[in-house]
Amino acid sequence: xxxxxxxxxxxxxxxxxxxxxxxxxxxxxxxxxxxxxxxxxxxxxxxxxxxxxxxxxxxxxxxxxxxxxxxxxxxxxxxxxxxxxxxxxxxxxxxxxxxxxxxxxxxxxxxxxxxxxxxxxxxxxxxxxxxxxxxxxxxxxxxxxxxxxxxxxxxxxxxxxxxxxxxxxxxxxxxxxxxxxxxxxxxxxxxxxxxxxxxxxxxxxxxxxxxxxxxxxxxxxxxxxxxxxxxxxxxxxxxxxxxxxxxxxxxxxxxxxxxxxxxxxxxxxxxxxxxxxx
Amino acid sequence: xxxxxxxxxxxxxxxxxxxxxxxxxxxxxxxxxxxxxxxxxxxxxxxxxxxxxxxxxxxxxxxxxxxxxxxxxxxxxxxxxxxxxxxxxxxxxxxxxxxxxxxxxxxxxxxxxxxxxxxxxxxxxxxxxxxxxxxxxxxxxxxxxxxxxxxxxxxxxxxxxxxxxxxxxxxxxxxxxxxxxxxxxxxxxxxxxxxxxxxxxxxxxxxxxxxxxxxxxxxxxxxxxxxxxxxxxxxxxxxxxxxxxxxxxxxxx
Numbered sequence: 001x002x003x004x005x006x007x008x009x010x011x012x013x014x015x016x017x018x019x020x021x022x023x024x025x026x027x028x029x030x031x032x033x034x035x036x037x038x039x040x041x042x043x044x045x046x047x048x049x050x051x052x053x054x055x056x057x058x059x060x061x062x063x064x065x066x067x068x069x070x071x072x073x074x075x076x077x078x079x080x081x082x083x084x085x086x087x088x089x090x091x092x093x094x095x096x097x098x099x100x101x102x103x104x105x106x107x108x109x110x111x112x113x114x115x116x117x118x119x120x121x122x123x124x125x126x127x128x129x130x131x132x133x134x135x136x137x138x139x140x141x142x143x144x145x146x147x148x149x150x151x152x153x154x155x156x157x158x159x160x161x162x163x164x165x166x167x168x169x170x171x172x173x174x175x176x177x178x179x180x181x182x183x184x185x186x187x188x189x190x191x192x193x194x195x196x197x198x199x200x201x202x203x204x205x206x207x208x209x210x211x212x213x214x215x216x217x218x219x220x221x222x223x224x225x226x227x228x229x230x231x232x233x234x235x236x237x238x239x240x241x242x243x244x245x246x247x248x249x250x251x252x253x254x255x256x257x258x259x260x261x262x263x264x265x266x267x268x269x270x271x272x273x274x275x276x277x278x
Numbered sequence: 279x280x281x282x283x284x285x286x287x288x289x290x291x292x293x294x295x296x297x298x299x300x301x302x303x304x305x306x307x308x309x310x311x312x313x314x315x316x317x318x319x320x321x322x323x324x325x326x327x328x329x330x331x332x333x334x335x336x337x338x339x340x341x342x343x344x345x346x347x348x349x350x351x352x353x354x355x356x357x358x359x360x361x362x363x364x365x366x367x368x369x370x371x372x373x374x375x376x377x378x379x380x381x382x383x384x385x386x387x388x389x390x391x392x393x394x395x396x397x398x399x400x401x402x403x404x405x406x407x408x409x410x411x412x413x414x415x416x417x418x419x420x421x422x423x424x425x426x427x428x429x430x431x432x433x434x435x436x437x438x439x440x441x442x443x444x445x446x447x448x449x450x451x452x453x454x455x456x457x458x459x460x461x462x463x464x465x466x467x468x469x470x471x472x473x474x475x476x477x478x479x480x481x482x483x484x485x486x487x488x489x490x491x492x493x494x495x496x497x498x499x500x501x502x503x504x505x506x507x508x509x510x511x512x513x514x515x516x517x518x519x520x521x522x523x524x525x526x527x528x529x530x531x
Contacts, residue, residue, distance in 0.1 A: 070434055088437070095435045099428040104528045105450040115436050118446075146527040 017043040018170055018202045024076035026062050035227040037062045039076060044202050051205045051213035053259060054223030055270035060206045064174045068095050080170060094168030098175040102147040102158045109143045112161045133161040153184045164195060173205045186244045189216050193243060214255040215247055222262045225270040232262045315500050323501035340471060340483040343399050347406030348467040355414020363422045376412060384408040388474055397480055406470035410463035417459025421452025457521050468510055
């Protein structure tokens with residue numbers, strides 16, 4: 001079995017992996033065969049905040065796709081809460097994408113309520129949960145607005161709120177703040193931490209920003225150039241109650257430095273292989 | 279808001295000005311009454327024709343034919359659009375044909391349709407559909423092409439089945455394009471049916487206009503032309519307003 005770095009285990013609590021990946025690979029068969037991912041072994045402990053960093057094109061998004069069930073791995077197995085994940089998104093898994101996935105034809109409120117209505121939750125409960133999520137994400141004044149009237153950051157909050165109301169036990173985020181400016185990203189990071197603390201959900205965040213990974217997570221998985229494998233798993237050791245102010249701590253610099261020293265060579269390799277392919 | 283109002287007023291002013299100008303030229307005898315009757319006279323004649331009820335049967339005939347052509351065009355256009363969109367190879371084969379289709383003067387086939395189907399509504403419906411179906415079809419395909427992939431992924435995250443994905447994600451997402459198709463389909467259905475009636479038919483507004491034209495009955499001809507013009511304009515403007523209401527919320531403020 002792969003070496004499992006588990007926060008819960010480190011605290012002396014029996015490990016309870018929410019999701020496991022064993023020998024997971026993904027190969028794209030097209031005109032040119034592309035080995036996109038793996039093999040990957042990973043255990044996500046219940047309630048942990050796990051970040052994935054890696055050079056561009058290393059298969060980070062592919063990892064999210066197979067873990068969420070949006071696509072099937074070529075080999076290996078994935079489980080969520082002990083049940084295999086096979087080409088369908090399991091109940092209890094929420095995904096937030098990098099691209100704007102708000103529904104332009106629905107108000108903020110209806111966007112957030114979308115999944116609950118689909119699931120047939122009764123109206124009073126929907127209203128309660130939507131009010132909470134809309135308030136939590138700072139959208140209360142915009143509940144009746146349409147996404148087109150909002151900024152990019154606020155639209156992303158709508159998508160997070162839409163995921164949040166479903167009370168997912170595992171939240172997967174694919175570079176959700178990638179399109180936002182640095183200040184907004186830091187503040188959104190704080191909100192994400194608050195959400196994580198209050199919901200107790202397990203979070204897997206894919207990001208290309210090393211500082212974001214170092215600041216937000218309990219554990220960072222550093223991926224190699226394609227086909228992406230984990231070359232390092234870094235425990236950050238932050239307290240659960242943290243926010244973006246930890247960027248001023250010296251340990252934050254050391255962590256970011258360690259991530260970069262791991263990633264530098266892989267990024268150069270990724271750039272080189274791109275250059276060769278061009 | 280005041281600016282929008284000024285634009286609307288200017289628009290009305292241009293139309294009203296043109297009408298007044300024509301009216302004056304007709305009254306002064308600059309325009310020969312055998313060529314064009316005064317606009318006020320057209321309104322008066324039209325009121326008389328509508329009050330007499332002589333034209334009701336033709337209006338009903340044309341309206342039914344256009345409505346039938348339109349409904350069939352929209353349904354068939356969407357079905358074909360969805361089907362061809364799902365078959366990329368068929369689409370690649372069809373693309374150049376569809377692109378050059380509008381250069382075919384479909385009216386030259388009308389006598390053939392009449393010969394095959396007889397002088398009834400059927401050839402008129404076919405003529406009305408001739409351009410409306412491909413317009414609806416291509417708008418549907420354009421709408422389907424432009425659905426962001428992330429929305430389809432979101433549908434899967436919410437575990438929507440195919441029907442729910444189609445009705446709750448695909449359809450609303452493609453609505454602006456379907457609207458464009460609908461507007462074109464309405465215009466083409468009107469043109470096809472009324473022009474067909476004009477060429478050869480036993481009833482209908484187009485037929486009545488042609489009949490008046492051949493009998494040198496300028497008053498009836500211009501009154502009916504005015505009627506068609508008003509109906510088309512009102513329909514188009516209502517549709518435009520409806521679309522504007524739907525789309526306003528989608529356009530960035």
